[in-house]
Amino acid sequence: MLLTIDIGNTNIVIGGMEELNVLFSLRMTTQGKKTSDEYGIAILQLLETRGVKVDDIEDVIIASVVPNIMHSFRNSIVRYLKKIPYIVGDGLKTGIAIRTDDPRSVGADRIVNCVAAFNIYGGPCMAIDFGTATTYDITTQKGEVIGGLTTAGIGISADVMGQKAAQLPNIEIRKPKSILDCKNTVTSMQAGLVYGYIGQVEYIVNKVKEELDAPDLKVISTGGLGNIITNETKVIEVHDKFLTQKGLRIIYDKNKKLA
Numbered sequence: 001m002l003l004t005i006d007i008g009n010t011n012i013v014i015g016g017m018e019e020l021n022v023l024f025s026l027r028m029t030t031q032g033k034k035t036s037d038e039y040g041i042a043i044l045q046l047l048e049t050r051g052v053k054v055d056d057i058e059d060v061i062i063a064s065v066v067p068n069i070m071h072s073f074r075n076s077i078v079r080y081l082k083k084i085p086y087i088v089g090d091g092l093k094t095g096i097a098i099r100t101d102d103p104r105s106v107g108a109d110r111i112v113n114c115v116a117a118f119n120i121y122g123g124p125c126m127a128i129d130f131g132t133a134t135t136y137d138i139t140t141q142k143g144e145v146i147g148g149l150t151t152a153g154i155g156i157s158a159d160v161m162g163q164k165a166a167q168l169p170n171i172e173i174r175k176p177k178s179i180l181d182c183k184n185t186v187t188s189m190q191a192g193l194v195y196g197y198i199g200q201v202e203y204i205v206n207k208v209k210e211e212l213d214a215p216d217l218k219v220i221s222t223g224g225l226g227n228i229i230t231n232e233t234k235v236i237e238v239h240d241k242f243l244t245q246k247g248l249r250i251i252y253d254k255n256k257k258l259a
Helices: 036-048 067-081 108-121 154-164 185-212 226-230 243-258
Strands: 002-007 011-018 021-029 059-064 125-130 133-139 144-152 218-222
Touching: 002 067, 002 243, 011 036, 011 243, 021 036, 021 243, 036 067, 059 067, 059 108, 059 243, 108 125, 108 133, 108 144, 108 218, 108 243, 125 185, 125 226, 125 243, 133 185, 144 154, 154 185, 185 226, 218 226, 218 243
Parallel strands: 002 059, 125 218
Antiparallel strands: 002 011, 011 021, 125 133, 133 144
16 A cells, blocks of 8 residues: 655645555644654554554655655654655656746645646646645646646635634635525625635636637646535536545656666
8 A cells, every 4th residue: 555645734634545546535734843753643543543554554655835844754654654755856756847937846736736637637737726725737738737826725715804804704615505695794705705716717727728729628626625616617627636646646656666
C-alpha cells in the first residue's frame, strides 16, 4: 500500500492507495507546529481506525503547501512509519512541464492535481480545487501547465461575511431551493454565496475556453465543497474527490520506476 499525504492550509489528508484505487481517506486538522512525536502518534492512531499497520505501508509520498511543518512531519514518517518519504518538488519527476514565470512558486497540490487531471482525463484540461482558496489550473494538450487562477474559497467568503459584518451570522453553505428564496438573512447569504460562486466558475471556465481556443477543454473539480458547485453547472464534467491522491500515486509510480 502507498500512503499519500496532502498537507494543506486547513487539513492534512492521508490516503491509502493500491494502484489508482483509493482504499481510504483520513483527515486531520493542519495546526501550528507540532513535534515529530505528536505527528507520528496522530498518524498511527488514524491508521489504526482503518486497521492499517506499519508493515502494510510500502512507501509514502507527500505534497505540502505548509513548509514550516515539514521538518517535523518528515521526521515523524521516518521515525514512526520507517519510510523515507518522497516529497513533491524535491527533485521528483512529474511528467508535465510548468510553463509559468516562476515554476518553483506553483503549489505542490496544484501540480499534483494537474498531473492527475492530465493523465486520467486527458488534455487540454482544467483542474478546479475547491479548498481554502479555489484554484483553477490549466494544462494544454501537450502536458504543459500554462497558468492558473486563484480566488477566495467559498468557505472563506462565508467566514469573512460573518466576521466583518456585525449583523450577518455564520451560515451553513448550501444552495437554497431557488435564487429567489432569499427572504431572510440566512437564505439571502446562502443564495448570494452559492449562486454567485456558480456564476464565477462558469465565467472563468468559459473565458479560458475562449482565450485558449479550446472548446473541448475538460474540466475536473475536486475539494471538499466542490460537489455543491459541480452539481449545479454543466461546465464541470466530473467531480473527483480523490484527484490529489490519484496524482500523488501517478507521480510516485513515475519516480519509483526511475529509482
